[in-house]
Every structure is written in C-alpha cells, then in structure tokens.
Amino acid sequence: MSVxxxxxxxxxxxxxxxxxxxxxxxxxxxxxxxxKANAVVAIVFLAVGGVFGLLVALTRxxxxxxxxxxxxxxxxxxxxxxxxxxxIIFFEMxxxxxxxxxxxxxxxxxxxxxxxAFILMLVGAVLANVxxxxxxxxxxxxxYVPLKASPNFYLSLILFxxxxxxxxxxxxxxxxxxxxxxxxxxxxxLVTFGALTACIIAIFTLASGAVILIPTWLWSLGYISHIDxxxxxxxxxAMGHSSQQINMAAQVAIWYAIPAIxxxxxxxxxxxxxxxxxxxxxFLQLASAxxxxxxxxxxxxxxxxxxxxxxxxxxxxxxxxxxxxxGAVEAAQRANGYTKGYFEWLRRAPWGNPAFxxxxxxxxxxxxxGGISGVVLGTEQINIMLHNTIYVPGHFHATVVAxxxxxxxxxxxxxxxxxFQREIIWPRLAKWQPYLFGLxxxxxxxxxMGAGTLGVARRHWDITFSDATLSFEYPPLAILMLSxxxxxxxxxxxxxxxxxxIIVASVLFGKKVDASNIVExxxxxxxxxxxxxxxxxxxxSNFHLPGTYTLVAIFFLAFVVxxxxxxxxxSELWQLG
Amino acid sequence: xxxxxxENRIWWAEKVGRAELIWITIAFLWGVFMFAMMVWWHLEGxxxxxxxxxxxxxxxxxxxxxxxxxxxxxREESGIPVAKxxxxxxxxxxxxxxxxxxxxELKKGQTYRLHLSSMDWQHGFSLQPVNINxxxxxxxxHVVTLTPTQTGExxxxxxxxxxxxxxxxxxxxHVVD
Numbered sequence: 170m171s172v173x174x175x176x177x178x179x180x181x182x183x184x185x186x187x188x189x190x191x192x193x194x195x196x197x198x199x200x201x202x203x204x205k206a207n208a209v210v211a212i213v214f215l216a217v218g219g220v221f222g223l224l225v226a227l228t229r230x231x232x233x234x235x236x237x238x239x240x241x242x243x244x245x246x247x248x249x250x251x252x253x254x255x256x257i258i259f260f261e262m263x264x265x266x267x268x269x270x271x272x273x274x275x276x277x278x279x280x281x282x283x284x285x286a287f288i289l290m291l292v293g294a295v296l297a298n299v300x301x302x303x304x305x306x307x308x309x310x311x312x313y314v315p316l317k318a319s320p321n322f323y324l325s326l327i328l329f330x331x332x333x334x335x336x337x338x339x340x341x342x343x344x345x346x347x348x349x350x351x352x353x354x355x356x357x358x359l360v361t362f363g364a365l366t367a368c369i370i371a372i373f374t375l376a377s378g379a380v381i382l383i384p385t386w387l388w389s390l391g392y393i394s395h396i397d398x399x400x401x402x403x404x405x406x407a408m409g410h411s412s413q414q415i416n417m418a419a420q421v422a423i424w425y426a427i428p429a430i431x432x433x434x435x436x437x438x439x440x441x442x443x444x445x446x447x448x449x450x451x452f453l454q455l456a457s458a459x460x461x462x463x464x465x466x467x468x469x470x471x472x473x474x475x476x477x478x479x480x481x482x483x484x485x486x487x488x489x490x491x492x493x494x495x496g497a498v499e500a501a502q503r504a505n506g507y508t509k510g511y512f513e514w515l516r517r518a519p520w521g522n523p524a525f526x527x528x529x530x531x532x533x534x535x536x537x538x539g540g541i542s543g544v545v546l547g548t549e550q551i552n553i554m555l556h557n558t559i560y561v562p563g564h565f566h567a568t569v570v571a572x573x574x575x576x577x578x579x580x581x582x583x584x585x586x587x588x589f590q591r592e593i594i595w596p597r598l599a600k601w602q603p604y605l606f607g608l609x610x611x612x613x614x615x616x617x618m619g620a621g622t623l624g625v626a627r628r629h630w631d632i633t634f635s636d637a638t639l640s641f642e643y644p645p646l647a648i649l650m651l652s653x654x655x656x657x658x659x660x661x662x663x664x665x666x667x668x669x670x671i672i673v674a675s676v677l678f679g680k681k682v683d684a685s686n687i688v689e690x691x692x693x694x695x696x697x698x699x700x701x702x703x704x705x706x707x708x709x710s711n712f713h714l715p716g717t718y719t720l721v722a723i724f725f726l727a728f729v730v731x732x733x734x735x736x737x738x739x740s741e742l743w744q745l746g
Numbered sequence: 747x748x749x750x751x752x753e754n755r756i757w758w759a760e761k762v763g764r765a766e767l768i769w770i771t772i773a774f775l776w777g778v779f780m781f782a783m784m785v786w787w788h789l790e791g792x793x794x795x796x797x798x799x800x801x802x803x804x805x806x807x808x809x810x811x812x813x814x815x816x817x818x819x820x821r822e823e824s825g826i827p828v829a830k831x832x833x834x835x836x837x838x839x840x841x842x843x844x845x846x847x848x849x850x851e852l853k854k855g856q857t858y859r860l861h862l863s864s865m866d867w868q869h870g871f872s873l874q875p876v877n878i879n880x881x882x883x884x885x886x887x888h889v890v891t892l893t894p895t896q897t898g899e900x901x902x903x904x905x906x907x908x909x910x911x912x913x914x915x916x917x918x919x920h921v922v923d
Contacts, residue, residue, distance in 0.1 A: 238910060272749055309907050313868050315884065316909070355755040359748040398868060398883045425748035435747050437766055439757035464881045465799040465862075465888035473784045481777025488773040492766060497748070549784045550793055556879040557870045557905040624877040626870070626905035631913040634903075638824050638845070639916040641874060641901035714765065721769060725776075732780070736787075743876055744792040744857075744893035 184276040190684035191587065191691075199280035200270035204263045204588050206287055208581065209676075211259035212669055214294060215574070218251025219665045226613070226658025229559075231633060231648050233655060238630040242307040245628060247298060249310030253569065254329065254412070255294045260577045261367060261419050262286070262336045267584070268364035268422065269343035275352040278342030286335035293329030296321055309628060311409065314385065314396045323386035330378040330408075337368045337375070359436055359443065360429070363422025366446040371415045373454055377407035399466045406457035414453035416569060417487070418446065420531065420576040424494045427528040430583055431519060431694055434501035437493050445493070448486035452478040459543075462552035469549065476547045484544055491536050491724065496717040498529070503712055511716045522692035523593075527579025527603035534607065535572030538614050541728045542567060551735045554742065559629075559651075560621020567614035570661070575607055578668050585672060586690035591679030593692070599671050606664025612657025620650035795880065798889040807863040807887055811838040815848045823849055823918065836861060836889075839902075839917065841869040841882050843909060846902045846917025854921050857893045870906030873919065879905060894921040 176185050185198040221244045227235040228244075236244060270277040277283060299321075300306050306318035344365065347353060357365070381404040387393045425442070428434035436442045458475030461467055478484060502514030519525045542564040546555050555561065582599065585591055593599050625632055625647050632651070634641050682690045754760055788794050814837065818829040828849040831837050833856035840847050842865035852858055862871055864884040871880040880890065902917035 238913065242907070242910065242912075307910075313906070316867050316907075353751050355751045356757065358750050359752075398885065429748040429750075433747055438760060438762050439752045439754075440760060441762055441766055441770070461881075463795055463879055465883055465886045468797050469788060469794070473781070473788075477777070477781045477784070480781045485770070485773050485777050489766075489770060492769045496766070544780070548780070550787050550791060550795075553793060553795060553879060554877050556881065557872065558877075558879065624872065624874045624903075626872055626903055628907040629903075629905070629913050634913065634916055637914040637916045638826070639901065639918050641903060641916050644875070718765060725772070729776075736783070739793050740791070742793050742878060743873075743895050744891075745878065746792070746794060746796060746857075746891040746893075 186276070189587070190682075191687045194271065194274045196588075197270050197276040199283075200266050200277035201588055203277065203280065203283050203287065204266050204271075204584070207259050207263040207266070208584060208588075210287075210291060210294075211256050211263065211577075212581075212672060214251050214259065215256040215665065216669045217298070218248055218256055219662060219669075221245075221248035221251060223658055223662040224248075226655050228630065229632075230652050230655030232652065234631075239304070239307070241630045242309070242628075243301060243304060246307050246309050247301045250297050250301065251294075252574075253310060254326075255290075255297075257416055257569070257573060257577075258329070258333050258412070259290065259294075261371070261415060262290070262333065263584070264419050264423070264577075264580070265336060265340040265364055265368060266343075267588070268361045269340050269347070271588075272358055272361055273343070273347040273353050275343055275347035275350065278339050278346050280339075282335055283339045286332045286339065289332030289335065290329050291332075293325045293327070293332060296325035296328065300325055311405065312385070313405075314388070314398055314401045317389055320386055320389040323382050323389055327379065327382050327386060330375045330382070334372065334375045334379075337371050340364070340368050356439075359439060360422045360426045362443055363418055363425065363446055366449050367415045367418035367422065369450050370411055370418055370453060374408050374411040374415060377404055377411065381405050381408065399461075399464060402461060402464070403457050403467075406460045407454065410456040410459060411454050413565070413569060413573075414449060414456065416573040417453065418449050420535070420573045421446070421487075421490050421494075423576045423580045424490070424528055424532050425497070427524050427579060427583065428494070428498045428501060431522065431525055431691065432498070432501045432505065434497040437496045437500065441489060442493050445486040445489040448482050452483040452486075455479060455483075456547075459547045459552075462547070462549050463556045472549050476549055476552075481544075484540075487536075487540060491532075491540070492717065492721050494532060495720055496714050499714045499717045500712045503714075511719055515716055519693050521600050522582075522694065523599045523603050524579045524582040524692055526600075527575050527582070527607070530603055530607040531572050531575040531579060534575070534611055534614075535568060536724055537727060538611060538618075539564060539568035539572050541731055542614075542618060544728070545732055545735050548732075548735070551739055553745065554735070554739060555621060557627055558621035559617045559625045559627045562627050563614050563617030563619075563621055566610060566617065571607060571610035571614060575603060575610065578606065579603065581668075581672055583691060585675050585679065586682045586687065589676050589679075590682040591675050592682055592686065592690045593671065594675040594679045595671060596692070598667065602664055602667045602671065604664075606661055606668060609657050609659075609661025609664050613654055613661055616650045616654035616657060620647045620654065623647040623650070625651070796888070796890045800887045800889075801885060802863060802887040804863070804865045804884055807838075807840060807861075808865060810861070811840045811847070814838040819848070820851065826918075828920070831858070834858065839871075840865055841871070841904070841915075841917075842866050844904070844911035844915035846871075846904075846915065849918040849920070851920040851922060852892075852894050854894050854897050854923055857891060860890045860892045861887055862890060863887045867908045868906050869904050869908055869915070872903040872905040874901045874903050876900060881906060894919075897921045897923055
C-alpha cells in the first residue's frame with residue numbers, strides 16, 4: 170500500500186484509515202479488514218460448494234452417474250448449504266460493510282462485534298460441513314421434519330444465523346454513526362439504500378431461521394416430541410426463500426453500483442428506484458408460499474395472496490429495476506457520446522471488463538430466465554405441474570447462480586483493486602470468466618427447467634429407477650436434457666474455478682494499486698475518454714432511451730407468451746378439484 | 747451516481763420520466779391480471795387443488811386404506827394388490843418408505859375422491875407422465891378430486907426426498923376405458 174495509514178477522526182472517534190486514491194474517500198482499516206476476511210471466506214466456500222455442485226451435476230447425468238446414492242444425497246445437502254447459504258451470506262456481509270463504512274466515508278460501528286459475527290459464522294459453516302460429511306445428516310438443505318439430522322446440523326445453522334444477525338446490526342450501527350457525524354450530505358446513496366433493504370430482509374430472515382431451527386434442534390436432542398410438518402415448512406421458508414430475497418436486494422444494489430463506478434451511471438429516478446426497493450421490504454417475505462402451493466392444510470385464498478406477493482407488488486419492484494438499470498447504463502453511454510441507433514451504447518459498452526460483463530449478463534439472465542420462470546412457477550395452479558420437479562432448481566440456478574453469484578463475482582473484480590489494492594492478474598483470462606460461468610449457469614438453468622417440464626423429479630439419484638419394484642421411464646428427451654445439464658455444469662465449474670484462481674492469485678501476487686494505476690486497475694472503460702462529458706445526465710426527461718425500451722418490450726413479450734403457454738399446458742391436465 | 751447521495755436533496759419531489767411511468771403502469775396492470783388469472787381459474791378452470799384436509803393418525807389412515815384395498819382388489823402386480831373401485835367412490839393411496847400402496851385401476855372420465863397421506867416422512871406424489879405433483883404429509887389426510895382424461899399405465903414417482911431408498915419409490919395407476 171503506497172498511501173500510509175493515518176489516524177484521524179472519521180465518524181466521530183479516532184480510527185485508522187487510508188485515503189482511497191480513486192475517490193478520495195476515507196477508508197476505515199477495520200472495515201477494510203472485515204471486508205477482506207468475509208470476501209475471502211465466501212470465495213473459499215464457493216469453491217467447496219462449487220465442487221459439490223459439479224459432483225451433483227455429474228451424478229444426474231445418466232450415462233456418467235458418478236456418485237453412489239448415499240454420497241449423492243450427502244453431497245447434495247452440502248452443496249445447498251455451502252453455496253446457497255455460506256458463500257452468499259459471507260459475501261453479503263462484505264457488501265454490507267462496503268455499502269456502509271466505505272461508501273458513506275465512515276468508520277465501521279463496533280468492529281469487534283463484526284469480528285464476533287465473522288467467527289460465529291465461520292464456526293457455524295465449518296461445523297455444518299463437518300456434520301454433513303459425517304454422513305448422519307443427509308437431509309437436504311431444507312431438512313423437512315420428520316426427517317432428522319444430527320443435532321449439530323441445526324446448531325451449526327443457528328450459530329451461522331446469529332453471526333449474520335450481528336453483522337446486520339453492525340451495518341445499521343454504521344448508518345447511525347454516519348448520519349450522526351454527517352459523513353454524507355442529504356440522503357444515503359441508492360446502493361446503500363439497496364444494502365439497507367437487504368439488511369432489513371436479512372433480519373426478518375435470520376429471525377425466522379432462529380424461530381424454526383431452535384425448536385427443531387431441541388427436537389433432535391429429544392426435548393421436544395413433535396414438530397408440525399406444515400408449520401415447519403412455512404417458517405423454514407420464511408428463512409429459506411427470504412434469504413434469496415436478501416440476495417435479490419444485494420444484487421440489485423450491485424447492478425446499480427457497477428455502472429456507477431465504471432461509467433458514472435445515475436439512476437433514472439431516485440424516487441422510483443427507492444420505491445422499488447421499498448416494495449421488496451414490504452412484500453418479498455410472503456414468498457414462503459411458493460414452496461407450499463400443493464401442500465395440504467393451507468387454503469387457496471392464502472396461497473393466491475401470498476404467492477403473488479400481494480398482487481405481484483414485489484414483482485413490480487423487480488420490473489421497475491429491470492427498466493431503470495439498463496436505462497441508467499444507456500443514459501450514461503449516450504452522455505458519453507455513444508448515440509448512434511438503438512444499440513450503439515450497448516455494443517460499445519465495456520464488454521471486456523469482467524465487472525461490467527458479469528453485471529449485465531447477470532441482469533439479463535436473472536430477468537429472462539430466473540424472473541419469468543419464478544413467476545410462472547409461483548402461479549398457484551401452474552405449480553401443480555412443476556412442484557418438486559427439477560424445474561425448481563432450474564429456476565433458482567437462474568436466479569442464484571446466473572443472477573446473484575455472477576453479480577457478486579462481477580463486484581469482486583472491482584473489490585480486488587479498490588479494497589485489496591491489487592491489480593487483477595491475467596486480465597485476458599479474467600475477460601472470459603463471466604462468459605464461461607454465465608453461459609454454464611444459463612445452460613444449467615435451461616436444461617434443468619426443460620427436464621422439469623418433462624416431469625423429472627429433483628433430488629433424485631436414479632431416474633431410470635433400476636432398483637425399483639415397479640418400473641418407469643421418463644421420455645428420452647429428459648435424459649438428453651440432464652446430459653446437457655452435466656455439460657453445462659462442467660462449463661460453469663470451469664468458469665467458477667477460473668474466478669477463484671484469478672481472485673486468489675490477484676490478492677496474493679497482483680501488482681499493488683496506488684494513485685498512479687487505480688483507474689487502469691478497474692479494467693477497460695472505453696468511455697472514459699469523454700469523462701468530462703459525464704457531468705449532468707441520466708434523467709429520463711433529458712434522454713430518449715430507445716434501446717432500453719426495446720429490451721424491456723422483448724422481455725415483456727417473452728414473459729406474456731411463456732405465461733400463457735403454461736396455462737395452456739395446465740388446461741390439458743387431468744381434471745382436479 | 748448510485749454510489750453517492752442524490753444530487754438533488756429533495757429527490758422525492760423530482761418528476762418521474764414519462765417512459766418510466768408508462769412501464770410502471772404496464773407492469774402493475776400485468777400483475778393485477780396475473781393475480782386475477784389465478785382467481786378466475788378457481789371459478790372456471792378444471793385444474794385446482796382441493797382444500798379438503800383432515801388431521802389423521804397414520805395408523806388410522808393405514809386401516810382405512812387396507813379396508814379399501816381388501817374390498818376392491820382384483821389382482822396382484824409384482825406382489826402389490828391392484829384395487830379397482832367402482833366409479834365415483836373414495837379411493838385411498840398411502841405412502842411410506844418406500845412405496846405407494848396399493849396400485850389403483852380407475853376408469854377414464856370418471857371422478858374419484860383420492861385420499862392421500864403418509865405413514866412416516868413427507869413424500870411427493872408425482873403422477874407421470876401426466877405431471878401432477880402433490881405434497882403428502884404424515885398426519886394429514888388430503889382428499890383430492892381426480893378425473894383421468896387419458897387411458898394407459900401411469901406411474902407415481904416420489905419427488906420429495908425421503909432417505910436412501912427415495913429413488914426406488916414408484917407406484918402405479920392404471921386408467922381403463
């Protein structure tokens with residue numbers, strides 16, 4: 170580090186900080202260390218969970234069928250835990266500290282509590298892996314009662330959740346300090362607002378987790394005799410699905426942040442974007458219902474209202490972001506002089522910058538693959554055709570892998586120069602990373618959804634039913650889909666492996682970043698040649714955004730067509746009443 | 747920028763662009779439509795899941811299923827009784843580690859009240875290749891009204907993970923003219 174640490178007052182009390190050569194912001198060293206620690210652990214668990222995921226994909230490829238059945242269910246449980254929970258929440262802690270202390274130019278509140286949070290989460294994550302690998306806890310990520318895991322399985326998750334909850338409070342504390350000490354003017358930035366949304370949803374989520382996991386832990390120890398199976402699912406999913414809404418809010422914040430950092434993009438309307446985040450806070454938590462649409466014991470009225478997030482108001486929030494984010498990119502690019510035709514702004518975007526490419530691919534794939542399939546899957550009656558088929562993991566690999574994970578990876582390509590102060594090593598290889606991983610993830614999603622449409626069960630070791638008393642065969646097309654899913658899994662694993670290797674190598678051996686090379690370290694930014702032009706722009710009233718209108722129209726058309734195709738299939742089903 | 751505080755401190759008073767307003771209106775109306783679609787299907791559609799559910803002790807459900815099977819068994823397949831009930835009666839199928847029991851033989855176009863419940867863990871009733879999927883819980887008796895519209899041999903795959911034998915859990919429903 171070329172800029173020596175200084176001691177001075179940030180956020181009210183003396184703290185050690187350095188001055189960021191790119192932005193001039195004071196960077197609290199305690200916050201910086203915590204961001205590094207959380208990001209590093211996140212990436213380690215991404216690597217571990219990713220390997221488990223590859224093993225799952227290779228086992229579900231019928232002609233490869235890699236693992237034995239016991240190992241398959243064990244590895245599938247570990248895969249879900251490591252990537253869906255550990256990688257994502259650790260990374261989100263890094264995002265929370267970044268969006269509060271760094272962006273607000275403030276010291277982090279109570280760094281010791283943040284370290285305690287980190288340790289609790291790490292102990293929880295390691296204990297969860299050890300417990301699952303011991304073999305007595307192959308209960309899947311969801312651990313539906315009365316399927317019983319060893320007590321340490323539940324305990325590990327409780328420790329992890331309590332740790333993450335503490336991290337959320339550190340974030341909130343930092344917001345309070347920043348406001349008190351006036352480290353920023355006016356309202357918090359939109360990205361911080363998005364992180365606040367994620368934090369509020371996280372508190373609801375983690376509290377729900379505690380509410381259900383603590384009694385379940387006591388039940389596994391024998392202190393409680395009975396856990397109601399429907400109630401368990403309802404509360405468990407208030408954690409399980411809502412935790413995906415933390416991702417949603419965090420990744421949308423990242424979609425706003427990356428174009429802002431790279432091209433100075435501004436939201437079209439602060440009011441609209443913030444309102445869209447607010448809709449997440451109010452309505453996203455109703456999504457427990459998505460997992461309970463073909464459950465006995467809940468009324469149709471409850472299902473219809475909850476599964477639609479109260480008349481699709483949370484979906485409305487996402488559709489607003491889906492317009493506002495490409496719109497912000499287009500406005501910024503047009504202000505930079507890329508004004509030809511409908512799409513010059515998009516063609517001439519910095520596609521060779523893995524942060525931008527990852528961000529934009531994540532946005533498009535989340536919307537087209539994850540968003541549309543999610544609404545269709547969550548339609549009460551259509552769910553009868555899709556519940557617990559492999560369509561479900563197909564859908565959430567589009568949201569969580571192609572969407573969230575890719576967005577987090579994209580941000581990491583900026584976190585390395587800005588926080589670790591290292592250049593990305595092998596930039597040419599890094600350029601390909603988002604495409605490899607993104608295409609692999611898209612393939613996984615599409616082919617699993619394809620197989621699911623043909624009825625293939627999720628979490629199933631042998632769809633040829635070779636050991637079953639009664640035989641059954643899925644259509645040959647389903648086998649083909651699962652084979653293509655295996656190939657896509659290999660591709661995503663290569664892309665994911667590349668990410669881990671590039672980031673680890675950059676952090677360890679990358680060229681140090683200081684004021685002289687910070688701008689280049691952020692990756693290719695062709696539009697910086699007109700950076701003087703980036704002054705006052707970005708308001709939709711100043712700009713006509715035909716490219717964004719076209720993209721949004723295509724999206725809407727795809728949504729409507731796919732929605733009705735599924736109703737058509739449903740109408741041909743046996744009659745049910 | 748999205749990473750700095752809004753330039754205009756009174757950002758909430760800014761006018762929203764026309765294109766954005768149009769999009770918000772379209773998206774909102776589409777949401778209302780999709781919501782109405784689910785409600786409408788309950789009134790006019792033929793594929794809605796029944797809400798008829800009772801709490802039941804697993805052993806009691808087992809007795810009821812056994813009585814039903816004894817009454818209607820016409821033959822055996824792979825050692826599993828095949829029950830062929832009269833059209834319109836209540837039919838039973840129980841799930842347990844790792845089977846669906848008994849095998850049913852139904853008539854096309856006839857409506858049956860199918861009772862589903864589990865003896866142990868949760869299971870997933872996945873009728874293939876029709877692709878009707880219903881979650882089955884222990885302690886809850888779910889009564890689903892079912893009208894087969896095709897003839898042939900159909901399988902009931904378990905699609906809720908239920909332990910090491912999960913992938914061997916296959917049941918059968920025959921539909922005849």
